[in-house]
Amino acid sequence: MAADDILDLVVIGGGINGAGIVRDAAGRGLRCALVEAGDLGVATSSASTKLIHGGLRYLEFYAFRLVAKALAEREVILSIAPHLSWPLAFILPHEPHLRPRWLLRAGLLLYDNLARRRQVPGSEAFDLRKDAAGPAFRRELSHAFRYWDGWVDDARLVVANVRDAAARGCAVHVRDAVVSARRHEERWELTLASGRQLAARALVNAAGPWAHEVGARVMGLNDAPALSLVQGAHIVTRRVNRSDNAWMLQQPDGRIVFVIPYEGDFSLIGTTETPVGDPAARAIQPAEEQYLLDAVNRSLAKPLGHGDIVHRFAGVRPLVLEAGKGARETTRDWHLVPHEGSAMTVVGGKITTYRLLAEAVLKTLYPKTKPWTATAPLPGGDVPVASGETAQAAFARWLADVVAAHPDYDPAIIRRLARLYGTETEGLLAGGLGEPMGGMFEAELAHMREREWARTADDMLWRRSKMGLHLDAAAKAKVAAWAGG
Known part of the structure; x- marks a missing residue:
């Protein structure tokens, strides 16, 4: 293969991490390609809770650095993709037997101030019985807090990143799985299911829940990282949010369930955290569906039933395997696993910080190139912004x-x-x-x-x-x- 045919980088996996990496790489002038076995964002990255947030609940695990990093990125996404994302207010009802009011207020004040806010207001305490959202809740719920995060169309965020990468010269191969990738001399040689041959100086495995399989079977690695796979299930119901506010509902088991105004006429309720083995077999289980209904019905004035569900979906999240920790305690931060021969596997991460993950990957593989994506609008997001305007x-x-x-x-x-x-x-x-x-x-x-x-x-x-x-x-x-x- 001629030197001119050798790419600088190939990324396996067309989810948000892979999309972000190739966008950043193409903008740095690197010759790159993205390879995806199915559709873009077909698995995890189209089945999230669709939030860009710092992760309020992570404060309980003292993950201050992760939360601050994500809160700063929340502002970035709201700026570079204003058509796909917007600020969203969350109502957090207070239930004294779960967490004391002072603890919630202190956590929200910390959340407000861990990173600079320009596009979202700060939090407030209010009387739920006097609020437009109040009638949807049980009368026993009187005290509540309102804080702000953001919503994003996850699947379209993936597509927007890939489109920008393609416009900058990245080759995009969808529905064409990598069947073999082997290091030969100073390059990786890849064979795709279609028979297409690619060669690159560096290779990134961003296959999400399939990262271990791709690393071990496709790339032939002995050090393919072990993953903790967790299924997040969601249900879509008739709309229960009486206002445009989302809800963050505390549960007796310590978990959190979100209820989000969705597509105008509906509410999106999620998510579960159920350990799974095979990501290809992802599907909401009856126990998960019942858990979500029970979770929201603890707060609703008019309970939901199975007949109110109009759609269901589940996505499998690959988390960093941390011995002795359950799904709630396992970090949502990413982990970059280097391999011999200019290769890397990406593990974990969250949609909010995908752009920072991409910068970290490029800093490792091509340290002489410079980051650029923090201020560059994604396709469709290039609205004219006046001075002082968000x-x-x-x-x-x-x-x-x-x-x-x-x-x-x-x-x-x-x-x-x-x-x-x-x-x-x-x-x-x-x-x-x-x-x-x-x-x-x-x-x-x-x-x-x-x-x-x-x-x-x-x-x-x-x-x-x-x-x-x-x-x-x-x-x-x-x-x-x-x-x-």
């Missing part, structure tokens, strides 16, 4: 202008498209949306296929969008027919 405020102003400039379109359609495509919405509207498909449009399906590597109806309905929750069976069938199956 990106979130600029996005809201830009969106109002787009709605006003297109009076012939339903504003709800424009707002939905803008939350998916950001500033690229203007191009879609200018070119015409084409045939309607019960809520989606031919132009956006073409955009997903031609610019976002979407191939199947599931890609389009559940990862590139969440329209699978909104469309009826006939509309879904129409999308499937358009996608070719």
Whole structure:
């Protein structure tokens, strides 16, 4: 293989970590490729609780550095992806038998001040009975706290990073698994399922829950790291949040369950932490579903039943294996495992700090290159920001202008498209949306296929969008027919 054909870096795994790494690498001028066996973000990175947060509960384990780092990154994501993320207020009801009020207040004050806040307010105590959200809760819950974090469309964050990487020269190979990767002289030689051959000076294993398997079987490593695999299950129900606030609900077993306003008409409830063995067999278990219902019903004035559930999903998170620690205590920070021959396995991490993980990887493999992603908007996030204005405020102003400039379109359609495509919405509207498909449009399906590597109806309905929750069976069938199956 000629020297000109040898890449600087190949990354195995198209989740948020792999996507962040290739975006950063391509922007540093490195020749790179991303290889993913399935769709982008198909597993863990489309099945998260969709929060960008410091992790309030991690303060109980004295993980101050991790929390501060994540809180700072919360501001970064809100700035570089204002179309995919936004500030979100959380209500934390006080239950005296679980944690004393003074402890919660002290924790929230610490949370407010561990990192600089520009886009989110500080926390407050309030009377739940006098708040718009109050009627949804049991009357016995009177005292509560409100604090702020952020929400992000996890699957689209992955796609946005990969799109930016591709625009900067990164080769993207989806639905094409690496079947063999071996070190030969000064390079890694890879064979993909399609027969494609790649060669690179450095190789990163970012295969998430499959990282051990990829390291041992595909890369032939003797030091492939052991993983602790934990399934996080979620249910989507009729909307129970009476306001736009999310809830953080304490549980008697010490765990936390979130209830998040979701897709307008629904609430997203999660998550569990159940040890699992095979990530390919991920599926919400009856016991997990019951746990989530019981958890939220402890606080609800009008309980939920199994018939209120409209969707279920589960993702498997690979955590750093820490002997003697359960899932709650295991760190969510990442661990970079170096191997001989300019190779590395990425273990752990969380969606909030994916960009910092990518910087750490590049600092190790290519220390002479410089980081750049902290201030560079992701595709669709390049709204014009006025002096002294936050990106979130600029996005809201830009969106109002787009709605006003297109009076012939339903504003709800424009707002939905803008939350998916950001500033690229203007191009879609200018070119015409084409045939309607019960809520989606031919132009956006073409955009997903031609610019976002979407191939199947599931890609389009559940990862590139969440329209699978909104469309009826006939509309879904129409999308499937358009996608070719």
